[in-house]
Amino acid sequence: MLYCVEMDVAIPHGLDSDYVAKLKADEKARAQDLQRQGKWRHLWRVAGRYANISVFDVENHDELHDILSGLPLFPFMTMRVTPLARHPSAVG
Template sequence: MLYCVEMDVAIPHGLDPDHVAKLKADEKVRAQDLQRQGQWVHLWRVAGRYANISVFDVASHDELHDILSTLPLFPFMTMRVTPLACHPSAVA
């Protein structure tokens, strides 16, 4: 199943900079791992914001939730999840 996930990140001001740097590094490792596994199939930055639009390919809503909740920056994210379906006019 494909899902479009819009993620906005809002790290609180005043959080320890070393802790923030570690979270960001861990987030990068986790995101790249999920991409290599084929679950995080697209990752696009939203220009001008600390946000991304991503496409995940997973078996279920529960699997997507489990994956998203393991992201190190999850506590600081607002997400909007949209299940995707094939469009009848799509060439591929």
Template sequence: MLYCVEMEVVVPPGTDPDTLARLKADEKARAQDLQRRGQWLHLWRVAGRYANVSVFDVESHDALHDILSTLPLFPFMTLRVTPLARHPSSLA
């Protein structure tokens, strides 16, 4: 199943810079692992915001939830998830 996931990160003021740097590094490693596994198909930065638009390919809503909730920055994220379906006019 394909999902469009919009993620926005809001880090609380006063967050320790070293803790934040570690979380960002862990987030990058997790995102790249999921991409290598073929579950995180696309990852696009939203210009001017600490946000991204991503496409995931996983077997179920529960599987997507499990993945998203394991992201190191998950506690600081606002997420919007949209299930996707093939468009009848698409050539792909």
């Protein structure tokens, strides 16, 4: 199943900078691992914001929830999830 996930990140000011740097490094490693597995199909930065638009390809809602809630930056994210279906006019 395909999902469009919009993620906005809001890390509180004053949070320990070493802790934030580790969270970001862990987030990057997790995102790259999920991309290599084929589950995180697309990852696009939203220009001018600490945000991204991503496409996930997972088995079901529960798997998506487990992936998203397991992201290191999850406690600082607001997400919007939209299930996707093939469009009849799409080529390929």
